[in-house]
Structures are given as C-alpha cells and as structure tokens.
Amino acid sequence: MPTRNRTSHSDQPTSDVPTEATAPSETARRLFLRRGGASLAAALTVGSASSVLAAGPNGADTNQVKLPLIQDPDTEQKEETPDANLPPDERVGYAIVGLGRLSLDQILPALAQCKYSKVAALVSGDRTKALRVARQYGVREADIYDYQNFERLADNPRVQVVYIVLPNGMHKEFTLRSANIGKHVLCEKPMANSAADCEAMVRAMKRANRKLMIAYRSQYEPMDRMIVKMVKEKQLGLLREFVAGNSQNVGDPGQWRLKKSLAGGGAMPDIGLYCLNAARFLSGEEPLEVVASVHRPENDPRFVEVEESVHFILRFPSGFTATCMSSYASHESRFFRLQGSKGWVEMDPAFGYNGLRLRHGMLVEGKSATTELQIDPQNQFAREIDHMSVCVKDDIQPHTPGEEGLQDQRIIDAIYESARTGRAVKLAQPSAPTRGPEPQQETF
Numbered sequence: 001m002p003t004r005n006r007t008s009h010s011d012q013p014t015s016d017v018p019t020e021a022t023a024p025s026e027t028a029r030r031l032f033l034r035r036g037g038a039s040l041a042a043a044l045t046v047g048s049a050s051s052v053l054a055a056g057p058n059g060a061d062t063n064q065v066k067l068p069l070i071q072d073p074d075t076e077q078k079e080e081t082p083d084a085n086l087p088p089d090e091r092v093g094y095a096i097v098g099l100g101r102l103s104l105d106q107i108l109p110a111l112a113q114c115k116y117s118k119v120a121a122l123v124s125g126d127r128t129k130a131l132r133v134a135r136q137y138g139v140r141e142a143d144i145y146d147y148q149n150f151e152r153l154a155d156n157p158r159v160q161v162v163y164i165v166l167p168n169g170m171h172k173e174f175t176l177r178s179a180n181i182g183k184h185v186l187c188e189k190p191m192a193n194s195a196a197d198c199e200a201m202v203r204a205m206k207r208a209n210r211k212l213m214i215a216y217r218s219q220y221e222p223m224d225r226m227i228v229k230m231v232k233e234k235q236l237g238l239l240r241e242f243v244a245g246n247s248q249n250v251g252d253p254g255q256w257r258l259k260k261s262l263a264g265g266g267a268m269p270d271i272g273l274y275c276l277n278a279a280r281f282l283s284g285e286e287p288l289e290v291v292a293s294v295h296r297p298e299n300d301p302r303f304v305e306v307e308e309s310v311h312f313i314l315r316f317p318s319g320f321t322a323t324c325m326s327s328y329a330s331h332e333s334r335f336f337r338l339q340g341s342k343g344w345v346e347m348d349p350a351f352g353y354n355g356l357r358l359r360h361g362m363l364v365e366g367k368s369a370t371t372e373l374q375i376d377p378q379n380q381f382a383r384e385i386d387h388m389s390v391c392v393k394d395d396i397q398p399h400t401p402g403e404e405g406l407q408d409q410r411i412i413d414a415i416y417e418s419a420r421t422g423r424a425v426k427l428a429q430p431s432a433p434t435r436g437p438e439p440q441q442e443t444f
Contacts, residue, residue: 093120191405193264236340266306272326
C-alpha cells in the first residue's frame with residue numbers, strides 16, 4: 001500500500017481519513033503500511049540492524065520455494081513468500097482440552113493456519129459436541145477423550161502437546177496429569193489461581209522433563225514485538241511511565257469467570273493480567289513494589305464472589321512506573337501507552353485478537369511527529385502455537401515458560417494483599433530470568 005502523509009498536531013486528535021499529501025517537513029506525519037512484521041519493523045527502526053531470527057524448526061526450510069522479485073526492492077517494500085510449512089505428518093500434534101468459546105472461536109481455527117502444528121485429539125465432557133467438532137477438523141473418533149479417561153492420551157503417539165483451555169482453577173490438575181503421562185503442556189493464562197499452584201506445575205513438568213509454556217499470545221504478536229525491539233534499541237530513551245486499561249462489561253452472573261474457585265478472581269486475573277504482563281515484558285524490568293485497590297459492589301449479582309474492578313501501580317528499579325486499571329463493568333476498552341524520554345508508543349486498541357493499532361510519537365526535524373503503523377492481520381494464536389511446536393521439535397525453552405506465569409501470579413497475589421491491607425507490598429526480584437529466547441518471526 002502506498003505511503004500516505006497527513007498533517008497531525010501532536011496535541012490534537014486526528015482523523016483516520018487521509019487528506020492531501022503534505023511535505024516531509026510539516027509538523028507531524030502518519031505512515032500507513034500494510035504487509036509483514038519484519039518490513040514494518042524496518043520502517044520504524046531506520047538504521048538499526050534487524051534482530052529477526054531464522055524461522056521455523058530445523059528442517060522446515062527443506063521445501064521452501066523462493067520466487068524472484070517483481071517490484072524494485074530499492075523503491076518498494078520487499079515481497080515476502082511465506083515460510084515453508086512442515087508436511088502434515090511431521091507437524092506437532094495437539095490435544096485440545098476443553099471445547100469452550102476460546103477453543104472453538106480462536107484456537108481450533110488457528111491450528112488450521114499453523115505451519116508446524118496440527119490438532120490431533122480433543123478432550124471434552126460433552127461427547128456430542130466433541131464429535132461435531134472432530135468432524136470439522138478431521139479428528140478421528142478414536143482420538144476423542146473425556147476428563148475421566150484423559151490418561152489414555154499416554155498411549156496416543158499422535159499427541160505431543162496438551163493445550164489446556166479450561167477454567168483457571170483446573171489448570172494445575174491437568175498440567176500435573178499431563179506431566180504424569182509424559183506430554184508437553186501449553187496452558188492458557190492466567191497460569192493458575194495461586195503462586196503455590198504455579199510452583200507445583202513448574203516442578204511437575206521439570207520432573208517429567210517436559211516443556212511448559214503459558215499462552216501469553218501478546219508476546220508473539222508482531223506489533224508488540226516491534227515495541228520490545230524499540231525499547232531494547234533505546235528508541236524511546238529512558239522509560240518513564242506505562243499506563244494501561246483493559247475493560248469489558250460481562251453479562252451472565254452464572255459464568256465460571258465470576259466463580260472464585262474456578263477463576264481465582266474477577267477482572268484482575270482475566271483481563272487485568274494483560275496490563276500487568278505488558279508492563280513487564282515491554283519494559284524488560286521487574287517491579288519492586290505494588291499498591292492496589294479493588295471494588296466489589298454489594299448490589300450486583302455478578303460480583304458476589306469476585307471483584308468488579310482493580311487499579312494498581314507498580315514501581316520498578318529504574319524509577320519507571322506502571323499504572324493499570326481493569327474492569328468487568330465498563331464498556332470494552334483496551335489500550336496502553338509507554339512513555340520515554342525521547343518518545344512514546346501506544347496501542348489502542350491493544351490486547352485484542354485483531355484490529356490492533358500502534359502509534360509512535362517522537363521529534364522529527366525539530367517538530368513533534370506522530371506515526372501510525374498498521375499491518376495485515378496476523379493470527380496471534382497460530383504464532384503462539386507454532387512457537388511451542390518449534391520448542392518441542394528443536395528442544396528449546398519456550399519464550400513464555402511456566403516461570404513467566406509464576407512471576408505474574410506472585411504479583412497478582414501481592415495486588416490482592418495490597419488491596420486487602422491498604423498498604424504497598426514489596427516484591428522480590430526473580431532469582432533467574434522468567435522468559436526464554438526471543439520468539440522467531442515466521443512469515444505467514
């Protein structure tokens with residue numbers, strides 16, 4: 001798509017409708033780019049070396065097909081042929097445990113787009129539903145299990161990874177059961193309902209010598225990866241503040257997300273976690289202290305057991321702070337802004353499955369400039385799942401292992417303690433890094 005420039009003063013809202021092209025020296029510009037993440041990162045980080053790793057597990061490029069360029073690479077964005085898929089019989093097989101909304105609406109469709117992964121089995125308490133889903137995705141009837149005969153997966157060589165998509169309070173049980181039958185685990189976030197449960201999950205998987213990855217899909221999303229790169233290359237200067245919000249207005253009071261035993265809490269562990277984790281992985285720092293408050297209205301049947309909303313402030317060693325809020329009773333809103341001494345970057349909307357937008361503010365030729373970056377839709381679930389498959393194939397530690405989920409849960413526990421006591425709570429620094437190697441950036 002051609003680059004379009006338009007006037008935009010940094011202190012005023014801007015329209016999404018392009019106007020006549022403006023001269024490069026005007027006060028601000030907005031750059032619209034569509035296509036892949038690597039080229040987009042290059043547009044944002046002019047003059048910096050690319051940190052994109054070779055894509056795919058070992059041997060995945062055997063069947064790669066390269067095509068000659070049609071357009072002039074000196075003046076046009078480079079055309080990118082997708083990286084090669086593994087043959088179907090060489091892909092890592094996943095057993096999807098739980099056939100609720102996330103599995104049906106996002107995970108199973110994403111597996112159909114994966115390059116190195118495939119659905120190999122289904123685990124559900126509703127066999128009729130499981131049979132219907134199996135017919136859609138080519139899963140054999142023999143590869144359908146229920147929660148009682150889950151251990152029979154041990155005898156299924158088609159399954160290497162168990163993907164746990166159950167209520168939070170069930171994550172520990174099925175991680176331990178997966179470890180006992182020798183399967184790797186990809187577990188939805190939040191990792192569990194307490195730090196003690198998370199620790200038990202990490203220990204069990206280490207004893208079984210199997211990989212445990214927590215499904216922090218935003219850490220695999222291309223725009224978020226670009227921001228991580230900007231921070232590492234000091235393009236924003238010294239980080240000062242992070243402000244984030246993630247809210248939605250929940251309905252049915254009977255849903256499991258509003259039951260403390262199943263969810264662990266209300267807005268905080270479900271959607272507030274996105275703000276918390278983003279503050280950590282985007283900054284690359286770990287907080288020293290948190291102060292928080294929660295609200296639970298007495299007359300709302302949705303919030304008999306869990307909080308409606310949470311507000312917390314994290315303080316980091318460098319002086320950087322993160323102010324975050326999340327609510328189960330506000331109209332949908334998902335955003336963050338990361339501010340530094342030389343510039344800022346924001347996503348609004350942020351955290352969602354699609355439709356993300358990134359804006360970057362900095363000084364250009366002595367004028368405040370705002371740049372907006374857009375890319376073609378990227379399936380975050382496919383990238384996340386394929387990362388796990390690469391780790392299994394090549395024996396690599398996942399980028400978001402159990403230790404990453406454990407660290408978030410320790411902070412969540414402290415957030416609730418601060419809200420209960422009305423005092424700031426000190427946080428211990430992790431004894432070792434909580435994240436593994438940077439994820440590869442495949443071209444889909």
